[in-house]
Amino acid sequence: MKSVQQIIQEKEIWAGLNHPGISVEEADIVVYGIPFDGGVSFRAGAKDAPKALREITYTIDPTTEGFESIEGLKILDLGDAEGENREEIFQKVEQVAYDCVKAGKLMTFIGGDHSTTIPILWGIDKALEEPFGIIHIDAHLDLCDEMGGDRLSHGSTERRALELKNIPDTESIYFLGIRSAELEEVKFLQENKINLLGTREIRHLGVEKALEKVKEKMARFNKIYITIDIDALDPAYAPGTGTPQFGGLDSREMLDLLYGLFELPVIGFDVVEVAPGLEESKIALFAARKIITECWGHHWRKGTNVYGKYKKSF
Structure with missing residues (x-):
């Protein structure tokens, strides 16, 4: 069985877009x-997602669902x-997040639990x-001050965000897909x-109207981070x-x-709480792969001119 280090040295992962050795x-x-799930309050297993996800990226091509090629992207x-x-x-x-922001590179993190x-x-x-904005796509708010005495739990993610110097107020975060809350x-x-x-509300409004509301509120930010908990999707998906x-x-x-949200100035995103061992068919794992590659397509599209040549977008 290949180690993570062996896998990341192979160009074939991430639809052949991986460029090991570049800066x-x-x-x-x-x-x-981030293979860590020590912040969970219920079932563990999300620590296995990063390696498992890489292992299902050998077989896909660098294309989007809109039939666009993103083969010019350099993934590290x-x-x-x-x-x-x-x-x-x-x-x-x-440190990696800091370095990516300073270098102006889109960052993609694979959890791990939401902590x-x-x-x-x-x-x-x-x-x-x-200031920067956060879009939190999740079934849960993750606004608990602590869970089980842990202030860095997966249920405290956005409560800790509200303590940051560059998150000016509670309206700096936009929550989408929420349908569960602690007292x-x-x-x-x-x-x-x-x-x-x-x-x-999203189902009632429709995605287009929902996006209008999000963009209206988040327009004040020049930089936005998106965090995607896979449980925002219905368990059927x-x-x-x-x-x-x-x-x-x-x-x-x-x-x-996500297509609409990437019209905002997104500097990075993560996909968390995928636990491959909790389902035999790995449906959530494949959902995460699709989410990631489509988000890369959105980023590519923002930086593409009519000749299809990639240029840095932020």
Whole structure:
């Protein structure tokens, strides 16, 4: 069985777009895995996603569902954040996020549970001297101050984000797909101004109208980070996750939302909470692969001229 280090040295992964050995400055997109699920409150298994996801990227071509070629993209897979404890792993993630922002490269992180987004946001916050926005696509709010005594839990991601110097207020985050809340979070919603469209509202409005609302609120930011919990999808489309919630987005809604959201100044995104071992067919894993490659297509499209030559977009 190949190790992660062996896999990331192969050009064939990521639809043949991987360029092992190039620098962050030479890359268009940087990928980093975070095989950590020590912040979960229920079922574990998300730590296995980064390696499992890479292993299903050999067989796809560098094309989008819109029949576009993205073969000119240079992907640099840095491997996984490894360490003996959470502090060491999170420090490495924070540094990679910092480096990507400073270099102006689109970052793609593969969790791991949703707590792994916390150090990504730390790195972005450290690198920037201006406010940034967050779009949180999830079944859950992740606004708990702590879970089981853990302030870095997967249910505390956006509560920690609100403590950052470059997140000016509670309306700096837009929540999409939410359909579950802790009692603590219900109180927080009642006491604070929150941008939120649950799955029911998105279905009622339609994706186009939902996107109009998101863009109106997030237009004040020059840089936006998107975090995607796979459980935003209904369990029918992503059963392999630790805390599935009935009544979620369907696959078409997810892809169409991302298509529109990438019209905003997105500097990076993550996909978290995919737990390959929790379902035999690996449906959630394949959903994550599709989400990632389509997001790369959106980024490519923003930086493409009429001759199809890629240019840096931020």
